[in-house]
Amino acid sequence: MALDLGVFCKSTLDGELVDHCFSAVFGLGQNADPSYLDWLLKAWGWTLAVAGLGLTIALILGAVMGTLRTLPNHGPFSRLLVRFSTAWVELFRNIPILVQVFLWYHVIPAFVVPLKALPSYWLVSIALGFFTSARIAEQVRAGIQALPSGQRMAATALGLTTAQSYRFIILPMALRIVIPPLTSESMNLIKNSSVAFAVSVPELTLFAMQAQEETSHGVEIYLAVTFLYALSAFVVNRVMAMIETKTRIPGFIAASNDAVVH
């Protein structure tokens, strides 16, 4: 079974070879008709857009919800926040991502009319972001609870309020500890963004399904798409590793690394 990569230089309209195969990549001139390579790269752009937006939502919401789950019991309001964030995590963790995407795409805009104005990739990003935020919240909570309880007590003894002790003592340490598990959650989010095909966002998986049917060169198409997914996840992995190194506190995190990595 020989691979025929020439398929990427064919026009998506009539299946003939196009003039400039790498036009989209190197700016060597514009094709009259887009080639499969053009389409592939555009689809990659959609995947990155959906995943990037989703990741932003997931990190912010996940950090907030994870923090709220660890609030000390200081009266009814903090108890309410703890309960709310626990419900949040349970809700978004126990419904499959594909079902959540359908909910955001078909169901919720019927009740919240302004959402109808949003492009569909936004809705998928929101679904991905909320789904992943539940997982990130669990990691953040574990990171906060992994800190020695003396940290919190020392903050209280210094007269810091709850908000101050989170802002200046607990979160700066906990968020550094959770970078490795957050890396794998971010990579999962890129992989999960493939469910966007189900609501016709023109991203990599939808490209793979459609181009496979049109060209009958499924293996080459799938190889390219798989490679781009792996490459995207790898880049996220490297970026997170860079952030981990940049934010490292000399002498402190090194000690807890063993406990986290295993």
Place this chain on the structure above:
Amino acid sequence: MLSLDLSFYNWELFTNYILKGLLFSVQLTVIATAGGIIFGTFLALMRLSGKPSLVYPATFYVNTMRSIPLVMVILWFFLLIPLLIGRPIGADLSATITFIAFEAAFFSEIVRAGIQSVPKGQAYAAEALGMTYGQNMCFIVLPQAFRNMIPVFMTQTIILFQDTSLVYAIGAYDLLKGFEIAGKNYGRPIETYILAAFTYFIICFSLSKVVRKIHEKVAIIR
């Protein structure tokens, strides 16, 4: 504000549309868990064997499966199996094979961690008693490892049950598909999506409560 009318959701609809999908999702989960644990154990033993000819293929397999989106794995198998055997196979069978192969990679990581959690002295003691490698694994190391892994296995199974909804990509008839078709035929897509979410939530949430209970029990005994 739209009003919801769930009165159309009755026993007849359930048996006609939902039950078939639910049975397939459960069947897929059970088969993939059993197959995944068996093949995953072999993969883990290969990775821990220390022989390069076994370690590298197993590591490559696990890392590849873990770096590709599940939807793409489902599509790959659906494309490749007919190419290899020369005739088409149904979406159901293709999905089953895919999930066994995919879950094997994830379960192998759990088994590997489980084996490494058994104190080394256990394996040494078994060796000192004159046990072969097979006896050592079957009677000493794996039983203890599996016992430690039960909560993680069950958590992975819940994730697996959620992931079975992704067979949507090749059009297999699972729980989600059942709700979707019912919604189309009754003209009530919004209600059926909500019911689908509710059904998945009830199943996964109660299972995760059970896992938490088991986890506490295992933790106490240890």
